[in-house]
Amino acid sequence: MRATPLPRAEAAPAWHALPTTEALDRLQSEPGGLSGAEAAGRLARFGPNTLPERGGQGLLGVVLGQFRSPLIYVLLAAAVVSAALGHGRDAVFIAVILIINAAIGALQESRAERSAAALKASLKLMALVLRDGARRTAEADDLVPGDVVLLESGMAAPADLRLLSAHQLRVDESLLTGESALVEKSADWLGTGDETVGDRRNMVFAGSAVLAGRGVGVVCATGEATQIGQVAGLLSGRDAPPPLLVRMEVFSRRIALAILALVLALGLLHLARGAELAEVFLTATALAVSAIPEGLPVAITVALAVASLRMSRRNVVVRRLPAVEGLGSCTVIASDKTGTLTINRLTVTRIVTPDGTGFTVGGEGLGLEGAIEPIGEAAGSAAAWDSLRRLAQAAARANEAVMKIDDGAVEASGDPVDVAFKVLGAKLRGAAFPPGDTGELISRIPYEPERGFCAAAHRCGEGARLSVKGAPERILAMCPPEARAEALAAAEALAAEGYRVIAVAERMLGRPDDRLEPALEGLEFLGLAGLIDPLRPEAFEAVALCRSAGVEVRMVTGDHPATASAIARRLGMAAPEEVLTGRELAALTEPALSKRISEARIFARVEPAQKTLIVQALQDAGHFVAVTGDGVNDAPALKTAHVGVAMGASGSDVARGAADLILVDDNFASIVAGVEEGRAAYDNIRKIIWMLISTAIAEVALVALALLFDLPIPLTAVQILWLNLVTNGVQDIALAFERREPDAMARPPRPPGQPIFDRRMIGQCATNGLYAGVLGFGLFAALLFQGWTEAEARNLTLLFMVFFENVHVLNCRSETRSLFRIPLRANPWVLAAVAAAQALHVAAMYTPGVRGVLGVAPVAPAEWLMALSLAASVVLVAEAHKAVARRIDPHQGAAVLARSG
Known part of the structure; x- marks a missing residue:
């Protein structure tokens, strides 16, 4: 590593005006990131990547705070008057009681603050970094200048970054700039050095939310040196007290006023009967x-x-105290399906090729031992097996999961759908199928919920191969019309059996091009994959418990209506006629819209923006709504709901930041446990x-x-x-x-x-x-x-x-x-x-x-x-x-x- 000293915060260059190579040089870093040893050394030098926290009151401040009460003022006055009247022992005792009362109150308040601090510590922000040339997950607190960080949709930027690359990267910088419009970022843009924070298009600042696209950036500032660190004092402030506590303080003041009126009336009566003024006062x-x-x-x-604390022991982390009170009042829980009602461990178990023949795939989760068997005699033909191979290879190319196999042990990370197709490819290689040459990656369109598909182009000879996978209706719309009718019917059949259905297609391109959108037409349909995501065993009891508690459970999912309906029937949630699709929602207007939302129990193929509409309609109907979410686009619904519940394991940083509660284990049963504890608290x-x-x-x-x-x-x-x-x-x-x-x-x-x-x-x-x-x-x-x-x-x-x-x-x-x-x-x-x-x-x-x-x-x-x-x-x-x-x-x-x- 070069010996040139790193720039200090006060002498930091205008990073947005430096080319990427010069920025890396100044930071003594490389595109592959720092070594572990170098990162540890820099952490010791620069300190943790944390913002200065608002100074606590300290023990003395907490104790003194116990004396800020109208009642305490009355007692202090009583002590003074008692001393003036010669009742010295009474005055001393009142003072002692006040001190003991303050000590008890301070102890209770300190315990509550320690509990809040412990819960806050469990909500660590994580970041994807390159260390020693390998992709790793690290705590954001441990980032140092020179670290190379990977950004994906749904993440919160963990530090100030100079972008090295960006693909359709859009971020929300409203925390810093106050502007709600999304900002398109570009690693190639170069500033002059005079631009304001909101105009630095090649920078992503700490506290920004990545709402779309991907990017890679090098950390140029951490902690107090970041833009948000410099204004942290302006952003800090004491959290608002829970509404219940506010209401009870108002209630206590009203009681105090009533008592003062009573005291005045009885005191005057006592005085009129000849009592001395001192006696009346006491x-x-x-x-x-x-x-x-x-x-x-x-x-x-x-x-x-x-x-x-009780909720935290049941895998529910409380971010905002009002949620404790509110969760017990919920009349509707609008829950996602994948990972909440199911275990989010997808497995490809069925394949249907374009000619209608099919295969069953054995095994579950990351297990590679499952056999692949043809369904019927026709599926055993060489053409059918070739179709299966092409589908698996295309799905492996349009894929961002990482899987390692070491002595039979399988480790995988990434989107569960991507992981499932990686496992399918590994099973096929076990059946003596060659893995296929994926070639050099040219460009990629990452999966976004509103897009409904992902795509990747890899170099193939002099040209390129475009691979696409996603929702059947989205993929088939890019294929020739003659392929659609039978394929959609096959997709409906699989969905009706409870499968999550993914369509796969590809296309050969004449020349490599990193602009993929114009090529998303005339694709060759390669087939359908049916993925099973088993229901959580505890989901059945949890849904039944909600029913007995008068809490309606409504499923809001992006999955196929038939799949959602099949899962709902197994959970005893709804009849088929109670399913409402996103397309039907878009076609409705008031008052029919509110009526249908109120009646429906299952919402399928719902766009993220429609989730907010559903929540608002349920609130307008008089419901107290809790809603679950994990993606960045779920944040508006999480904020709109009375109680927003984010996923802790699979949820995005943005979703967790918008939520009131976080489910550590992404389990619907944990929400029900939260309802129980909320009612117990009330x-x-x-x-x-x-x-x-x-x-x-x-x-x-x-x-x-x-x-x-x-x-x-x-x-x-x-x-x-x-x-x-x-x-x-x-x-x-x-x-x-x-x-x-x-x-x-x-x-x-x-x-x-x-x-x-x-x-x-x-x-x-x-x-x-x-x-x-x-x-x-x-x-x-x-x-x-x-x-x-x-x-x-x-x-x-x-x-x-x-x-x-x-x-x-x-x-x-x-x-x-x-x-x-x-x-x-x-x-x-x-x-x-x-x-x-x-x-x-x-x-x-x-x-x-x-x-x-x-x-x-x-x-x-x-x-x-x-x-x-x-x-x-x-x-x-x-x-x-x-x-x-x-x-x-x-x-x-x-x-x-x-x-x-």
Whole structure:
């Protein structure tokens, strides 16, 4: 390698103004790429190819962030006033509680951020590079200046590249330039050095999306030195919070305003009855502390983070938290077929030659042991075998797959269709057929979904041989008319049996020419290949589970209608009359278009652009739509859908970037698992809300009743703070770990617009909260009536409230199931939270220093039993409410009883 030093970023030349040879020379690279050792050395020198990330808050910032809350301001004011009034111990205790509360919140937020960082790390961008002259897959982070990178449709450019070659390469540079129009790229174009980023046609910049064509480029800038790296600060920003969290923060503020109004009214009443101003303030503080569910936003964030982690364990990576909430609301999943419902391991198992004779091909996947057998006597003729050989060789030429055979072990990479034809060629060579001379590649038209075929021209003597393969209707349109009718009928027959059908044709060209489009006519039809892509074994159960959950599964595929229909029938998805083709879609207008889309269950031969139309029509019909996609042209549909789901194994970088969720294993069953976890997350959030709001109502009722009846405050502000710390501070988080309800996939999806704080939630919160509040007030009043001092009555009332909240969290583990039907071992976090809360309060009762601050003291065994018995009675109220709820909703009640016993 030459010893000339590489240019630094600040002294980098205008790469777009340099010829390719000079650019390679400046970068000390070659068309075959760098050696592995050289790349490692440059990585150590230049550092990883990563953009500077937005600086985190740090531990101190996270802790300080816990104090930015209206409730905290109220408590700080209470601490200051308490100190001014001579209640120094109360002031210190309030300060300690604030610090502990901040520490708990910071810990929970840090855990959520670490979970998000772990999920982000699993979404590494990969690149195709040439190292040591061989094509390899590498992490984009490891690219260095001088690396030679291969670009294909659907990829995201991993660094700034000076193109060395390009074929019909079009990219989307809107992230950098703001222009939505595609940019045609050319390696031969040469600039003057003054062109703006958007005018540099021989450059592909990091962050650009390759939407069509192919290209090869040399890396000229990485990381912060790239164009996008220089504006990274402008592009960075904090992700928007999930809609559910926004709604709950609004809900919390509304509750706070209502409580402030109540506090003001009761405070004025207290003042009118002759109370001192200081006492009124402390009473108002107690009311505010008891009423505001300050832990709600944090608990919801944790619940969503827990659901994200659970999804990741089931091969669903969450890119955007709103998808966790939304997936459980899906009424329609518009799924691709290949690789999602099937395993995407295509095998050529049938061949039909132009004269109608055929062959069966044994084996599956990459196995080379399958025998090739003629069908009928005619197929055994030399002419039929020659037709088979020509078809296989043409399909191998119009092919970009790479296959290696080493001691019988087969490794292959590339498009599954291309790999299947490579395997077919290997089987034919095993049958003593010569592989055929492919010749030097002159030009290629890569496969694009909207094109429907691929082509390649190879040198053959003084001329060239053009080989083409693709969808039968596209290939046969390039062949003489007399070949079409019988071939299309044969293709229909194969498709009706569930085969994916590929037609193959070729043509001899008089002279080599790298412009292939004008030659795509007058082709010689070589035959049809039927490829089988086995259904995923778990697809049957997954589709059935969706049906029981009220979620419609609709297939959207580019395959032949007969093939799609055959697969759908095997999955029990649709009848043949429910199939709608892309051609029929194009011919329809409103309102017939929306009606047919609403009725159809299978969409076949659909163009990528039509997928967006289907999604929009389903949304207009009132559906909450999740859609799958893997190609670059699926990105608009993925963005349009309520939940976009991209393929992790086979999906393009562009599709993954547009999606909300990524399926690591490309498996439809993983989507269904995501629906289950989404519903579980929503249910757990409701449980958290039930817990926090009902206990807040109990505390407010307890204090408010005392004011209304002109009795002393049953609990001081310090005692309420302690109560909220040792119970709500941990128990609400424990509910986020509850397992999904047994009937989660046996009930219809909830309406997307349904408020989380609905009639049932209002009823159960009010019933449980008011019952506990009235019971606590009755206990406090009765103790005072019996001659207990205020301190003694408060001590036992506080113990009752601790018991109540510890018992009530068990009620909140399910809105419909009896707590006696829920195994305690199903969520050990709840048991740990209850044990910790009770242990802390018992410790406080027997610790001299803390006893004085909290106003607590040990009590007699009989009083323990009385407080526990009263608190446990809330179970009867909750059980009665659940029984009524099951009676009102017979479907849910039946599902619960059938699955929980």
